[in-house]
Amino acid sequence: MQSLRSFPNVQSLIDRLLDSAVPGEVLPSQQTLAEARNQLFKTLPSNGIGLESTIEHLTRYIKPALNGNSLTANYYGFVTGGSTAAASLADNLATLYDQNVQVHLPNETIATDLEDAALRMLCSLLSLNAEEWPHRTFTTGATASNVIGLACAREAVISKHLTAKGAYSVSCVGETGLVKAMREAGVEDIQVLTSAPHSSLSKAASILGLGRSCIKLIGHENAPHLIDLAKLESALQEPNVASIVAISCSEVNTGKFATHSESHMREIRHLCDRFNAWVHVDGAFGIFARLLTDADDASLIQASSGIELADSITGDGHKLLNVPYDCGFILTRSRSNAEQVFQNPNAAYLSGGAASDIASPLNIGIENSRRFRALPVYATLVAYGRHGYAEMLERQVRLSRGIAKYITESAHFELLPERTVKEGIKDSFDDVFIIVLFRARDASLNDRLVDLIKATAKIYVSGTAWKGLPACRFAVSNWAVEPERDLQLITSVLEGIVHDWKSRTAA
Numbered sequence: 263m264q265s266l267r268s269f270p271n272v273q274s275l276i277d278r279l280l281d282s283a284v285p286g287e288v289l290p291s292q293q294t295l296a297e298a299r300n301q302l303f304k305t306l307p308s309n310g311i312g313l314e315s316t317i318e319h320l321t322r323y324i325k326p327a328l329n330g331n332s333l334t335a336n337y338y339g340f341v342t343g344g345s346t347a348a349a350s351l352a353d354n355l356a357t358l359y360d361q362n363v364q365v366h367l368p369n370e371t372i373a374t375d376l377e378d379a380a381l382r383m384l385c386s387l388l389s390l391n392a393e394e395w396p397h398r399t400f401t402t403g404a405t406a407s408n409v410i411g412l413a414c415a416r417e418a419v420i421s422k423h424l425t426a427k428g429a430y431s432v433s434c435v436g437e438t439g440l441v442k443a444m445r446e447a448g449v450e451d452i453q454v455l456t457s458a459p460h461s462s463l464s465k466a467a468s469i470l471g472l473g474r475s476c477i478k479l480i481g482h483e484n485a486p487h488l489i490d491l492a493k494l495e496s497a498l499q500e501p502n503v504a505s506i507v508a509i510s511c512s513e514v515n516t517g518k519f520a521t522h523s524e525s526h527m528r529e530i531r532h533l534c535d536r537f538n539a540w541v542h543v544d545g546a547f548g549i550f551a552r553l554l555t556d557a558d559d560a561s562l563i564q565a566s567s568g569i570e571l572a573d574s575i576t577g578d579g580h581k582l583l584n585v586p587y588d589c590g591f592i593l594t595r596s597r598s599n600a601e602q603v604f605q606n607p608n609a610a611y612l613s614g615g616a617a618s619d620i621a622s623p624l625n626i627g628i629e630n631s632r633r634f635r636a637l638p639v640y641a642t643l644v645a646y647g648r649h650g651y652a653e654m655l656e657r658q659v660r661l662s663r664g665i666a667k668y669i670t671e672s673a674h675f676e677l678l679p680e681r682t683v684k685e686g687i688k689d690s691f692d693d694v695f696i697i698v699l700f701r702a703r704d705a706s707l708n709d710r711l712v713d714l715i716k717a718t719a720k721i722y723v724s725g726t727a728w729k730g731l732p733a734c735r736f737a738v739s740n741w742a743v744e745p746e747r748d749l750q751l752i753t754s755v756l757e758g759i760v761h762d763w764k765s766r767t768a769a
């Protein structure tokens with residue numbers, strides 16, 4: 263039996279856990295998975311097996327059966343990011359201290375001050391003025407951030423309709439509930455107007471009682487990812503309907519942006535002001551395009567500019583910021599509006615210290631008890647700074663463009679979305695960010711492409727669909743990317759697959 267009373271030197275245990283070899287492959291084999299599944303404890307041991315045996319169990323069976331996407335730069339699935347050394351270290355500290363960050367207690371802990379400092383540095387990294395975003399907090403990820411963004415939007419747009427009607431209410435949805443507040447405001451429906459939205463936007467709409475069907479697409483006929491201003495204006499004119507506009511600041515399948523310039527954002531802002539609508543930006547990973555400064559990156563710089571005109575902004579930490587799961591953030595312009603929604607009332611034991619610039623996180627976000635997820639963000643921003651992050655992103659973008667160029671020049675693959683003549687000269691890939699979507703030209707190879715790539719266990723890609731056919735997607739987001747080295751590996755994997763395919767079909 264293991265005593266719970268003694269607390270060993272955790273660091274030496276972590277060293278032992280990590281010391282055993284880091285996986286060279288991006289996926290465990292089926293055999294490794296089966297063995298681990300076989301070894302999983304499925305019943306609670308009456309007497310624990312003890313720390314020693316647990317380390318042995320984790321090292322021998324569990325660790326090899328995970329996909330070590332942070333530890334290899336060649337995992338291109340989803341947009342997973344990785345974890346920088348500074349972030350990983352700090353995350354261990356957060357675990358060790360098990361600090362709960364829900365109430366601002368400045369005389370007892372530095373935790374909320376540090377969280378605020380991390381959020382301010384993050385704003386600075388993204389060229390946003392923290393003073394304009396007084397409601398800012400860390401979340402569990404972009405999905406939670408979208409829930410908070412839409413909840414703040416829902417509160418504000420109904421409240422604006424109430425005011426427009428001459429009614430005055432201090433708090434509307436948060437206090438009286440959605441149904442009554444809408445009735446009082448004379449609002450019959452709430453719509454979320456967007457283009458190429460992430461699936462979590464529908465999920466947020468469902469959670470918040472708006473319903474998944476409130477999402478309406480207003481993309482351009484020929485470029486569905488781009489917000490069509492004429493469609494936007496006509497949707498905003500719907501009588502007795504409150505509107506939230508959601509800007510997809512880089513879409514997860516194609517990497518495309520919903521706006522093309524600051525003036526595009528300005529027009530959207532202008533229309534939304536006319537019709538009392540809220541502008542939410544989902545910039546989970548796209549907002550990091552604001553780190554780019556090169557002349558080559560002009561189109562991405564344009565597409566991510568003007569974001570500061572929004573009412574709320576979602577971003578992810580565990581993607582391009584390369585901090586561990588689970589970490590995202592949300593920024594909105596009004597702390598009082600956020601408090602109408604998230605105030606945790608009547609809990610005397612949770613009331614915080616003195617009035618302060620720093621809000622108690624429990625009153626401005628979903629959770630009460632929360633992990634100290636600000637610590638890894640703080641550590642990584644301090645360790646690498648603006649230039650470190652810009653350089654990291656430039657490497658990721660360079661690799662993505664290298665992949666796009668290879669795909670375009672290859673006789674066997676096709677880059678998606680198909681490029682129009684206007685998008686021009688084939689060897690210009692300035693619009694490629696960190697997502698590369700493509701397919702094999704041979705339909706039967708294309709059907710199996712994702713599986714064949716995964717089976718090499720050298721690189722990992724996600725499968726998706728494009729216009730009803732299977733497609734394959736690279737999402738480059740790991741801090742450890744080395745463009746030349748990684749492009750060579752990627753092209754050799756793809757060439758190998760084509761070669762094997764040809765010899766098999768010829769036989």
Ligand SMILES: *Cc1c(COP(=O)(O)O)cnc(C)c1O
Nearest residue numbers: 403404405460462514544546578
């Ligand atoms: C990844 C992503 C999300 C969801 O983020 P989670 O961190 O998985 O919750 C939302 N929006 C966009 C644009 C994304 O790329």
